[in-house]
Amino acid sequence: MVPSGQLSPATRPDLSTTDIDVLELADLAAEVGRHRPVLLDADLLVLVTGGHGTAELDFRALSCRPGTLLRATPGQVLRCPARLDATVIRWTAEALHGLDVDPDAVPTHHQLAGEDEDAVINEVSQLVVDHRRHRHDPAARPLLRHQLAVLLIRLALLPGGSDPSRSPAGTGPHRAELVTFHRFCREVERAYQHTRRVEDYAARLGCSVRTLTRACLAVTRRSAKQVLDERVALQARRLLAATDEPVARIGRRLGFPEPTNFGRFFTREVGVSPGAFRAGRDRPAQRIVRPRRPADPPVDNGQA
Known part of the structure; x- marks a missing residue:
């Protein structure tokens, strides 16, 4: 089906x-x-x-x-x-x-x-x-x-048709930070369903949690942990809004064996419970999605 x-x-x-x-x-x-x-x-x-x-x-x-x-x-x-x-x-x-x-x-x-x-x-x-x-x-x-x-x-070639993370020389992140950020994002795409520990990604990329967080803050003004959790929350929102897959199964797919843990995570990130979000999917989504949290301090230990 x-x-x-x-x-x-x-x-x-x-x-x-x-x-x-x-x-x-x-x-x-x-x-x-x-x-x-x-x-x-x-x-x-x-x-x-x-x-x-x-x-x-x-x-x-x-x-x-x-x-x-x-x-x-x-x-x-x-x-x-x-x-x-x-x-x-x-x-x-x-x-x-x-x-x-x-x-x-x-x-x-x-x-x-x-x-x-x-x-x-x-x-x-x-x-x-x-x-x-x-x-x-x-x-x-x-x-x-x-x-x-x-x-x-x-x-x-249209205006706005470049990487949104690129900035004029001297006004944005250094090239090394951009490279680290994009490597981190690619690794997140491969593994976000299996781990949400920044330490795991730092180990895979051969750098420190501090380096990952510094790169994410430079490019997005959000910590590595926030970038990672926002990606998981986005996927949860996609599946809740566009499929009829049970909430508990969506949670398991995203690395939450216990539905209660998934519910707490989703509510923290999005501002409403998974059930309430799904109930409102026929309405414009921006009405029930809260603004992003402020960025963490420059040093992130990889924990929530």
Whole structure:
């Protein structure tokens, strides 16, 4: 059984030939309805073509109108109001294999205007036309792959299309801190379901807890422990909002054998219990999510 909130095999686009598909925004939520968030299983570009409203990407409210661009990644949750129309380009990692393009350099939320809007709309329109005509022709796969790559490169050049952790020289973290922070984030993605001890990550990366915390504070103004716990809490929110998986099972998946421990952790991080959060998932998420906690002092012992 496919958990509610995820696309079933019947509603997922067929990517077997090109690893790329074009669909309408309504297709993403065809199985669960417009009010429920959708747990994404592929990379997306969403170009709004009609209507006005507020979309939510990982519980962040994003204003949308014609010309708005949204970039989403696998594992995120997306909810869009029914009054929005949009063209959605969806692809798997294989679609860009071997091409010199970084999809993560594309801004998450951008309002196109002027020549940039004209160029992006033209490229999206051509990709839509060629995909419709050639999606079942294996010989067209290189054409569609390179069209997608060119589109992503163009979008990466838009204002805001760089790594948000980068700052002008002399105003942000040192390069060594950035490198440490990104290494830590990659390790967190691999292991957050198994350990929430900063000491474990420091050991894996061959550095001290102090070094990890200094890097996280420099880049995010939050300690390493906060960055780690926020990642676990985000995943819990995604699963509670976009699936019907039992709360206790979600807790076990995230490393909490005891439901009470998961409940305390979630309530501390989010401000409401898992049950209350799930009960409110048909409402805009930002109404029940409290602001981030202030950053810890520069020295963190890795404990809560």
